Amino acid sequence: MSTNAPRGTSPGGTEMPPAKRVRVGIAVQSAIATARPAIENAATGEELDEIVADSLESISPEDPSIVLFYAELIQAVASKQDISFDLFPSLDSLLENLPQVERDGSAGCQEDEGREDTASSISFKPLKKVLKAHRTLHCCNKNANEVYALLHKAAEWLLGHCCLGADDAINFDLLRMASHNLELTKLLLVHGANPNPKPDGRGGALIQDVALGGGDDLQGVLKLLAPHYGRENELGPALVESCEECYCCNSQTIRTLVEECAADVNYVRPGDGATALLLATGHRYEGCVETLILGGAKPVPDRKGVTPLMRAAGVFHEDGLEVDLLLKAGDRVNARDEEGRTALQYVFEETSISSNGF
Numbered sequence: 001m002s003t004n005a006p007r008g009t010s011p012g013g014t015e016m017p018p019a020k021r022v023r024v025g026i027a028v029q030s031a032i033a034t035a036r037p038a039i040e041n042a043a044t045g046e047e048l049d050e051i052v053a054d055s056l057e058s059i060s061p062e063d064p065s066i067v068l069f070y071a072e073l074i075q076a077v078a079s080k081q082d083i084s085f086d087l088f089p090s091l092d093s094l095l096e097n098l099p100q101v102e103r104d105g106s107a108g109c110q111e112d113e114g115r116e117d118t119a120s121s122i123s124f125k126p127l128k129k130v131l132k133a134h135r136t137l138h139c140c141n142k143n144a145n146e147v148y149a150l151l152h153k154a155a156e157w158l159l160g161h162c163c164l165g166a167d168d169a170i171n172f173d174l175l176r177m178a179s180h181n182l183e184l185t186k187l188l189l190v191h192g193a194n195p196n197p198k199p200d201g202r203g204g205a206l207i208q209d210v211a212l213g214g215g216d217d218l219q220g221v222l223k224l225l226a227p228h229y230g231r232e233n234e235l236g237p238a239l240v241e242s243c244e245e246c247y248c249c250n251s252q253t254i255r256t257l258v259e260e261c262a263a264d265v266n267y268v269r270p271g272d273g274a275t276a277l278l279l280a281t282g283h284r285y286e287g288c289v290e291t292l293i294l295g296g297a298k299p300v301p302d303r304k305g306v307t308p309l310m311r312a313a314g315v316f317h318e319d320g321l322e323v324d325l326l327l328k329a330g331d332r333v334n335a336r337d338e339e340g341r342t343a344l345q346y347v348f349e350e351t352s353i354s355s356n357g358f
Helices: 026-041 045-056 066-079 085-096 124-136 144-159 168-178 182-190 202-212 218-228 231-244 248-260 276-280 288-294 308-313 321-328 343-355
Strands: none
Touching: 026 045, 026 066, 045 066, 066 124, 066 144, 085 144, 124 144, 124 168, 144 182, 168 182, 168 202, 182 218, 202 218, 202 231, 218 248, 231 248, 231 276, 248 288, 276 288, 276 308, 288 321, 308 321, 308 343
16 A cells, blocks of 8 residues: 655655744735625626735735735635636636745744634635535536646645644545545645544544545545555445445445455444445446455355345346355355345345346
């Protein structure tokens, strides 16, 4: 399994100092209050340019809290219900000239006691808007790649003024929103987002969400996040849920979890006692059962005594491939469930239902 740089470090391994908190100046507060509704109503790039130019006239370029105005602008553009592509040339121009607040070399975020209006403490909201816009952007639009790049640039700048790691709940939420995209996920991890903040194992909810998601980057995101999770307590449940929702396009997800992420193939789900092999058996998508067996999955029954072989026998397959694989893996042909039925009886029940047109 590949290794990744610890969170809060650059890809080269250099620790990134935290963002410095900056007090928001009166001029910036006033500009934001005036510009926000105008930006929301802007219909063209020209209108947006005019709003930005008018607002910047009242703000000193040396005012470090100008970053907050830019964050508000990015948020307002990214929040528009129907993202208008002619607004983004202005955003592109804006992103080329964004100011930077120096990062503080000391440990932790700089706190301003009694103050909440600081650039880093409230820039999570625009960051969330950017991530949401990136996630919901219509991928079929011919300009989508260009806009994705702009939103990625906006996210990178906003992350330069956030203190990820200061609040696990926030950065966990941000990772969940970015998990559709490999580069955004990498960006958040580099800036200190913790994908598994809960010591009781519930942090595995993120890897489960990713495994059940979609998108071209799904396999890459799974491999990137996997080293942050326990093989049994978190990757195991993700594999079980993926097998329960087994469909043709996530057979590769199951293969990735088993072969690339080393998920526990024999994890038993609390409550019903189901395993990944039991749940994958009976689905009509080739490869899932074979992948699990080759990965070491054992054919064990659930709490009701139902075995993978019974499930396979209860679903009509002309080639009988799953049955053959399960028998070779050691599934018991004469095992009985809690109602006393064997795999052979499951075959008769399925045949009877099919012949009666049900």
